[in-house]
Amino acid sequence: MNKSDTVSIKSTEIAGKKSLHVIKIGGNVIDNSENLYHFLKDFETLDGYKILVHGGGKVATQIAGDLGIEAKLVDGRRITDIETLKVVTMVYGGLINKNIVAQLQRFGNNAIGLTGADGNFIKAKKRPVKTIDYGFVGDIDENSINPGNISKLMEAGFTPVFCAITHDGEGQLLNTNADTIASALAVNLASLYDTTLIYCFEKKGVLQDIDDEDSLIREINPEHYEELKKERIIHSGMLPKLDNAFTAIACGVKAVIIGKSDDLGNIKNNKPFGTRLSKTT
């Protein structure tokens, strides 16, 4: 082995794994065509591997209404009956997913739109009936994601765009929370890629004062998170989001960023974006 061989091996070791961004968008991006356009344009410019995960939005509710299918709630929890499953399969898997793919292709990104059934990428289990029958809702566990299969697709040059539909491996499609899918993808791909998970939501990130967008907290590590909880700066709705984020980080995800879709371009421009959660700040 000569000197240059040693250097090249060292540099590979330092360079480590390739970078991957898993980005989740929800109704506030999907329902606004201008927001969606700008987000997808910025998404396209991100370096490295990337995966987009999207949920539903108002259009699903609207089409369900037009078809005379009423939202079913039991004890305030949404139920996915067979008719609702049909609507979400059509709207998430067809209308929203394929329009996002067509836009990304327009911007030069080789996107491919998916449910968890495609490529057997995400297998879920129909939620067991205890006190409530949630219908065709799929829960993800540690064996749900097939990282090798997803990696093969990305290595072949395609950008996966997942909607919030999974399958049970027995021919049944299931409705699965998009946040959960994004987190599970990031955790399962963290062994293969240097993975950052990004949740786009309606605020600029985690705020000291919920009414003041200028009070953005730039970085939070686990110790800082415990303090913020004690001081009740973070409470109610943000708690499960951040708990899940720190679980993903404990499972190998490098960082979780919570931010506004408008600001995604900041990553490319080396400007701060949202609230960055990681082991160390």
Place this chain on the structure above:
Amino acid sequence: MNKSDTVSIKSTEIAGKKSLHVIKIGGNVIDNSENLYHFLKDFETLDGYKILVHGGGKVATQIAGDLGIEAKLVDGRRITDIETLKVVTMVYGGLINKNIVAQLQRFGNNAIGLTGADGNFIKAKKRPVKTIDYGFVGDIDENSINPGNISKLMEAGFTPVFCAITHDGEGQLLNTNADTIASALAVNLASLYDTTLIYCFEKKGVLQDIDDEDSLIREINPEHYEELKKERIIHSGMLPKLDNAFTAIACGVKAVIIGKSDDLGNIKNNKPFGTRLSKTT
């Protein structure tokens, strides 16, 4: 080079290209869950690479009706207005496509459901308005298909399942005839694979007597086709189908088979299946 090397190289040369079946199914398979189940089970057992192409079926008409969208016809030709495009994107690209994929996964086939927008696999041009404005209908030309991209997906271990939706590369989804998509895929992949194109339809194949399923013509070559046309054994609706089939064969497709989906399993069992059109019989 020793003797065994020579033998192995020769055998590769003799074996030539890998085999590919491009199979198109329509409403008579899609609308009948039992037919669809048996077809997909037989599809899974086919050796070599395979691509499934499907059209719509009654469910699209039914959902359009439920949404209050009436079929628009001008001079007897169907028009795809923006509302109809939404319905076909939902029903073909979501409901039908993803349920087929979930079934194929159940049978152990690593299917992945696609429109032409996904992976930029099939680009079409919105049909120009001459006397009739067909709306969002996409026409395919010789540059529409990206065989290298499709090949990458298949070589990565996935089975493409295409619905009858394409895109214009500028962000617009388009409605394209499924027969045309199947034929264009077969023609464009014929340089890479030993390609057979199969159209499943409601009859056992091309019949001498349309009312007698036992009068199946097993094989037709171009000369025989000319005779059958002269004798008016083949006429009206079958003419464009067979003309297109012989065009595909002239463009490199090894054979086109027209048959009933129930009989697809015959291929695996080395039994005759449908009417086989090829250069030589």
